[in-house]
Amino acid sequence: MNKKLGKDMDEKLIINARRPEGELGSQMIEIMNESHVKLSSWCINHLNINDNDITLDIGCGGGVNVKKFSEMTPNGKVYGLDYSKLCTEKSSQLNELAINNGKVEIIHASVSQLPFKDETFDIVTAFQSTYFWSNFNEDLKEVNRVLKPNGLIFICNGDIKKDQWGENAEKLVELLDRKMYSKEEFNSSLSEVGFSNISIFNKEGTNCTCVIASKI
Numbered sequence: 001m002n003k004k005l006g007k008d009m010d011e012k013l014i015i016n017a018r019r020p021e022g023e024l025g026s027q028m029i030e031i032m033n034e035s036h037v038k039l040s041s042w043c044i045n046h047l048n049i050n051d052n053d054i055t056l057d058i059g060c061g062g063g064v065n066v067k068k069f070s071e072m073t074p075n076g077k078v079y080g081l082d083y084s085k086l087c088t089e090k091s092s093q094l095n096e097l098a099i100n101n102g103k104v105e106i107i108h109a110s111v112s113q114l115p116f117k118d119e120t121f122d123i124v125t126a127f128q129s130t131y132f133w134s135n136f137n138e139d140l141k142e143v144n145r146v147l148k149p150n151g152l153i154f155i156c157n158g159d160i161k162k163d164q165w166g167e168n169a170e171k172l173v174e175l176l177d178r179k180m181y182s183k184e185e186f187n188s189s190l191s192e193v194g195f196s197n198i199s200i201f202n203k204e205g206t207n208c209t210c211v212i213a214s215k216i
């Protein structure tokens with residue numbers, strides 16, 4: 001991943017994708033900010049966004065997608081949330097102007113206990129974050145709770161569980177203890193929790209996956 005670092009350092013760096021901390025966490029945030037742009041742009045193209053939508057980005061990392069959504073929703077508001085303190089600091093730096101204008105808020109919390117009232121958001125996004133949620137169905141219930149009726153959950157992942165993965169995907173699953181879901185698992189978890197109109201898109205020739213569903 002980083003040619004200047006040895007294998008051991010590489011692994012220490014990669015582990016920081018799970019919950020960035022310290023110097024290696026800062027490096028990982030910079031890497032993610034740059035390397036996730038293509039995937040998130042492809043995913044966002046599948047979403048109809050209104051300029052007054054209220055959005056929550058769970059696992060906001062370095063805050064790039066918070067910034068993107070705040071530019072796309074000038075009459076709305078974006079909340080970025082992450083359980084890494086470092087991520088909330090970096091996201092706050094990147095979105096300083098919008099925060100000062102009351103258009104963005106960055107919050108230190110976990111998806112498992114969202115500090116918001118029921119039916120607050122039009123859209124809840126998770127870019128490459130569901131791999132690390134501790135209890136997918138329970139955490140989806142939290143997302144469902146804070147969404148308005150007909151609100152959308154939007155999951156964007158660079159990998160999906162398949163019968164056969166590439167060697168790299170398997171290594172990452174092991175190293176990061178990533179939880180992966182197949183199309184069928186996404187469908188059944190989302191339906192169980194009370195989502196409908198479930199659409200799952202795959203970028204041809206890749207594992208890039210975009211999942212969109214609406215709260216009933």
Ligand SMILES: C[S@@+](CC[C@H](N)C(=O)[O-])C[C@H]1O[C@@H](n2cnc3c(N)ncnc32)[C@H](O)[C@@H]1O
Pocket residue numbers: 017018019020032033036058059060061062081082083084087109110111112126127128129132133134
């Ligand atoms: C691979 S990074 C992706 C960051 C960013 N969304 C992006 O696409 O660049 C995963 C992020 O999710 C956050 N995260 C993981 N589990 C979480 C949880 N249970 N609650 C809140 N944030 C979480 C991590 O701290 C990390 O910032």
